[in-house]
Amino acid sequence: MEDIDQLLQKIRSQNMAAIAHAITLVENRDDGYLTLLDKLYNLPRHSFVVGITGAPGSGKSTFVNQLVPQALETQKKVAVIAIDPSSRFTGGALLGDRIRFSDAFPFDRVFFRSLASRSSLGAVSSALFSILQIFNGALFDCIFVESVGAGQNDLDIKDYVDMVLLFLVSGMGDEVQCMKAGIMEIADLFVINKIDLYPPAPLFLALLNHLSLHLSSETAQSRIVQTDALHNTGFTELWHTIENFRQTCRYQKRSLEKDTALLLKNEVERLFTEKHIQKKLQELLSLGTSPYQMVEKMQKLLEEMLGDPHD
Amino acid sequence: MAKKIRVLIAKPGLDGHDRGAKVVAKAFMEAGMEVIYTGIRKTPEQIAHIALQEDVDVVGLSSLSGGHNTLFVDVARWLAKVGKKDVLLLGGGIVPEEDVLYLKQNGFAEIFAPGTDTKTIAEYIISRVYPKLGNE
Numbered sequence: 001m002e003d004i005d006q007l008l009q010k011i012r013s014q015n016m017a018a019i020a021h022a023i024t025l026v027e028n029r030d031d032g033y034l035t036l037l038d039k040l041y042n043l044p045r046h047s048f049v050v051g052i053t054g055a056p057g058s059g060k061s062t063f064v065n066q067l068v069p070q071a072l073e074t075q076k077k078v079a080v081i082a083i084d085p086s087s088r089f090t091g092g093a094l095l096g097d098r099i100r101f102s103d104a105f106p107f108d109r110v111f112f113r114s115l116a117s118r119s120s121l122g123a124v125s126s127a128l129f130s131i132l133q134i135f136n137g138a139l140f141d142c143i144f145v146e147s148v149g150a151g152q153n154d155l156d157i158k159d160y161v162d163m164v165l166l167f168l169v170s171g172m173g174d175e176v177q178c179m180k181a182g183i184m185e186i187a188d189l190f191v192i193n194k195i196d197l198y199p200p201a202p203l204f205l206a207l208l209n210h211l212s213l214h215l216s217s218e219t220a221q222s223r224i225v226q227t228d229a230l231h232n233t234g235f236t237e238l239w240h241t242i243e244n245f246r247q248t249c250r251y252q253k254r255s256l257e258k259d260t261a262l263l264l265k266n267e268v269e270r271l272f273t274e275k276h277i278q279k280k281l282q283e284l285l286s287l288g289t290s291p292y293q294m295v296e297k298m299q300k301l302l303e304e305m306l307g308d309p310h311d
Numbered sequence: 312m313a314k315k316i317r318v319l320i321a322k323p324g325l326d327g328h329d330r331g332a333k334v335v336a337k338a339f340m341e342a343g344m345e346v347i348y349t350g351i352r353k354t355p356e357q358i359a360h361i362a363l364q365e366d367v368d369v370v371g372l373s374s375l376s377g378g379h380n381t382l383f384v385d386v387a388r389w390l391a392k393v394g395k396k397d398v399l400l401l402g403g404g405i406v407p408e409e410d411v412l413y414l415k416q417n418g419f420a421e422i423f424a425p426g427t428d429t430k431t432i433a434e435y436i437i438s439r440v441y442p443k444l445g446n447e
Contacts, residue, residue, distance in 0.1 A: 020364050086345075092340035107364070
């Protein structure tokens with residue numbers, strides 16, 4: 001086991017190689033990773049974490065590229081965590097979010113890490129929570145987390161970040177799409193992107209109608225921003241909105257209970273991809289003749305382990 | 312759980328022909344690796360910093376412009392300069408045989424010529440990196 005205290009010290013002094021190495025350590029659950037995370041978790045919160053989510057191709061990566069220079073004007077250190085999907089078939093991943101990322105940013109102030117979602121099911125990465133602890137420990141001021149291209153039910157990012165930006169493009173459905181449960185419920189800010197390509201008015205009005213049901217018209221309007229990432233339209237305004245939110249709302253409330261539940265959920269998702277668990281499930285197949293019977297037997301086994309839910 | 316091999320595929324210099332780089336990136340994904348593709352026209356310095364931040368096990372460079380002797384070796388120098396150690400350095404593209412030796416003397420483990428089966432490259436990487444990761 002390597003010297004975790006030494007690694008922690010290097011992370012605290014913002015050594016880029018140490019941060020990069022720590023992320024790998026945590027992702028791979030290498031020796032000492034829990035010791036490191038225990039120490040990092042108890043440090044005071046420093047980083048403001050902005051989640052960026054939305055459909056594939058809605059402009060998230062291009063947006064991050066435009067926002068980083070804005071952030072660098074007031075923030076010392078900025079991190080980008082860009083997540084792309086892992087293949088369920090091969091376990092591999094093609095991480096291509098860097099392609100949109102400019103070459104001109106100073107490497108000593110901007111840390112960009114591409115992550116594969118691995119076993120996570122909700123458009124984030126199973127190690128995201130822990131990786132955020134590393135950047136927080138390294139005193140990064142602002143962290144942008146770009147989710148996997150997300151659909152209506154991909155809400156997990158909400159649990160990890162202080163502010164959620166939802167990327168939308170006009171022309172992808174009627175007003176009822178804006179009213180549905182799911183991803184529309186988690187946005188702190190709606191970003192209508194690609195306004196140079198698709199007239200944003202119908203989507204803007206639909207969103208405004210929907211938000212005005214429980215917000216004043218002024219507040220509702222302030223929750224929607226219209227951008228054109230390619231021509232850098234709307235970004236200064238957008239950054240001001242984020243800054244404003246940071247100053248007024250600051251951090252999402254966290255608790256030991258909430259964080260434990262989050263880690264546990266990741267752990268369960270991960271376990272089901274582990275070979276020895278899959279082997280165990282195979283063994284259980286001898287318990288019954290239909291999937292319903294077998295699931296019922298497995299439930300009973302779990303209840304025996306965890307106690308009666310009706311107690 | 313087998314640890315994932317992380318690979319950076321990069322194109323140094325003014326060379327926009329990236330079909331080969333993309334094909335190789337996709338093939339490595341299909342071989343179970345996590346592949347980061349930089350996009351075209353990166354400087355050796357940028358590639359080295361990216362390799363450091365992404366903490367990759369392998370850096371694969373692609374060139375079809377003829378600039379490999381300068382650019383590839385520059386990447387090797389920058390990797391050492393930024394402190395990125397313990398990385399398997401590979402090259403691919405149009406590289407004449409007489410240059411392969413020069414590159415191998417300058418930090419490159421292997422240079423893959425056009426026509427190489429992507430499976431051959433993936434197997435080579437796995438055989439070199441798995442022992443380091445402690446995978447079976």
